[in-house]
Amino acid sequence: MTIDVIAMRHGKKISKKDKPEGMEDKDVPVPGSPGDQTDRERVCLSPKGRGEIYDLGHRVLNSGYDAITVVTSNFLRTGDTVMSLLKGAGYNPETDLHGDSRRFRIMTDSYIGLGGSKWEPCPRGVPKFSDDPTELTAYVNALHERAWLESADEPLGNPNKFPVMARRGSALLYKGAEAIEDVATRLKPGQRGLVAIVTHCPTIDSFQATMGKHIEIGLTGGTNPDGRELYEVRLVAPMKAHMMGEYMLGSVDADSRNLADAHLSLNVKGNEVVRRIGWMRNQAANLSYAAAHGCQLNQL
Numbered sequence: 001m002t003i004d005v006i007a008m009r010h011g012k013k014i015s016k017k018d019k020p021e022g023m024e025d026k027d028v029p030v031p032g033s034p035g036d037q038t039d040r041e042r043v044c045l046s047p048k049g050r051g052e053i054y055d056l057g058h059r060v061l062n063s064g065y066d067a068i069t070v071v072t073s074n075f076l077r078t079g080d081t082v083m084s085l086l087k088g089a090g091y092n093p094e095t096d097l098h099g100d101s102r103r104f105r106i107m108t109d110s111y112i113g114l115g116g117s118k119w120e121p122c123p124r125g126v127p128k129f130s131d132d133p134t135e136l137t138a139y140v141n142a143l144h145e146r147a148w149l150e151s152a153d154e155p156l157g158n159p160n161k162f163p164v165m166a167r168r169g170s171a172l173l174y175k176g177a178e179a180i181e182d183v184a185t186r187l188k189p190g191q192r193g194l195v196a197i198v199t200h201c202p203t204i205d206s207f208q209a210t211m212g213k214h215i216e217i218g219l220t221g222g223t224n225p226d227g228r229e230l231y232e233v234r235l236v237a238p239m240k241a242h243m244m245g246e247y248m249l250g251s252v253d254a255d256s257r258n259l260a261d262a263h264l265s266l267n268v269k270g271n272e273v274v275r276r277i278g279w280m281r282n283q284a285a286n287l288s289y290a291a292a293h294g295c296q297l298n299q300l
Contacts, residue, residue, distance in 0.1 A: 001187040001254055003180055005264060006060065007172075007197040008247035009204050010081040012049030020047055035114035045080045052245060053081050057088025060249060067186040067193040069179040070106045071172075073113030078198045082106070085196060102186060107179060111171035112199045133243060140205050140241040144215060148233045149296035152224045166217075169206035170287035172199065176207075176264075177280040180252055184259050204242045210283060211266060211273050214239045217290055220297060229294040240269055252277070 012018065016025045031039035045053070068086070072078035086093050093104070126142040127135065148165045176197055183193035209215045214237045220230045250266030250273075260278035267273075 001184065001189060001191050001193065003183050003187070003193040003195060003252040003254065004061070004065075005176070005180065005195045005197070005250045005252065005266065006085075006247055007176070007199075007204065007207065007266075008056075008081075009201050009242060009244070010049075010075070010077045010198055011045045011053040011084065012244060013043050013077050014046045014049075018046035018048050039114070040075050042076065044076050045084065050080070050084045053084040054088035056245075056247065057085040058090075059088075060247075061085070061089035061194065063090030064192060065194045066103070066188075066191040067183050068104050069183045069193070069195050070104075071112070071175045071179050071195070071197045071199075072106065072108055073199050073203070074108050074110045075113055075200075078113075078200075079106075079108075081198045082196060085198070105182065107175060107182075109171060109175050112168060112175060112203045114200050114202070133241065136241040136243070137239075141235060141238050143202075144205070144209055144239070145233060145235040147296075148215060148217065149231055149290060149294055152230060152295045152297045164291055165202065165206040165209070166287045166291040168203040169210040170284045170291065172197065172203050172207040173210060173280045173284035173287070177277050177284070180254075180262075180264065180277055181259055184252075184254055201242050204248075205239070208242060208248070208268055209239055210287070211275055212239065212268055212271065213237065217287075219294075222297075224295055229290075230297045231290060231294045233296050 014020075014028060016028050019025075019028055029038050029042035031043060033039070070082050072082055083093050126146050127139050129139055130136050144165055150164055176195070179195045179197070183195055187193050214235060216234045216236050218232050218234075220232055222230045224230060246269070248266050248268050250264055252262050252264050254262035254277075260276065260281070262277050263274050264277060264280070265272060265274045
């Protein structure tokens with residue numbers, strides 16, 4: 001069996017500059033902060049965003065999948081992206097796939113969303129967010145290096161809600177492996193399945209850093225005053241920021257009886273990354289433990 005895997009951020013979201021014809025500016029939802037209720041439940045894709053995702057599905061996917069598993073955050077715009085992606089691939093999710101749990105399943109996970117993140121003020125040593133590709137790349141690399149775990153110099157609980165990238169990376173590694181395993185149980189030898197992962201830039205960046213081994217995390221042997229284990233985090237290979245419209249595409253050739261030993265081959269910004277499904281699960285567990293029990297000793 002073969003399983004295609006696509007991992008991407010959601011499409012371009014609705015704004016006052018890019019809204020449906022006939023919609024008034026006052027009716028465009030404006031979130032108070034990333035991940036709040038308005039941001040989760042009311043911000044959909046713009047007409048342009050839907051069109052771009054539809055074209056992507058038409059270009060890189062096909063309509064011959066015997067089983068599909070989708071992984072999204074609990075945001076309207078990620079679900080919206082999946083529907084446009086599948087329509088572009090030749091499906092009508094409302095009729096072709098509706099109610100057919102053998103062929104089509106959706107996994108929604110809040111841990112790969114944006115909840116619990118306050119983007120300002122940035123951690124020390126992190127430049128401000130920018131839409132400029134060069135500046136955004138500098139921001140992403142500094143964010144990974146300085147805020148992969150909670151900072152040791154912050155009180156327990158990370159009250160400033162700095163983005164904790166290990167949590168997102170572990171969640172997406174785990175859900176990605178789970179989705180691949182889920183599809184595999186519904187495929188027969190010779191059949192083809194699809195795993196579509198749609199989430200947000202910080203989660204994709206952390207997933208990319210982990211899969212590509214851009215980050216090294218090691219225990220120092222010490223603890224902070226709260227008793228949490230201290231980790232050193234090192235950015236060993238700078239990475240390019242995940243920009244709008246980019247995606248990771250790969251596949252798994254597997255025997256469902258030995259899926260842990262199967263390899264996911266994923267194209268990440270032109271580089272082929274190959275990881276065992278079992279490795280993904282183990283790495284997810286390690287990152288989850290570090291995020292829950294440790295904190296980061298930043299070298300500022």
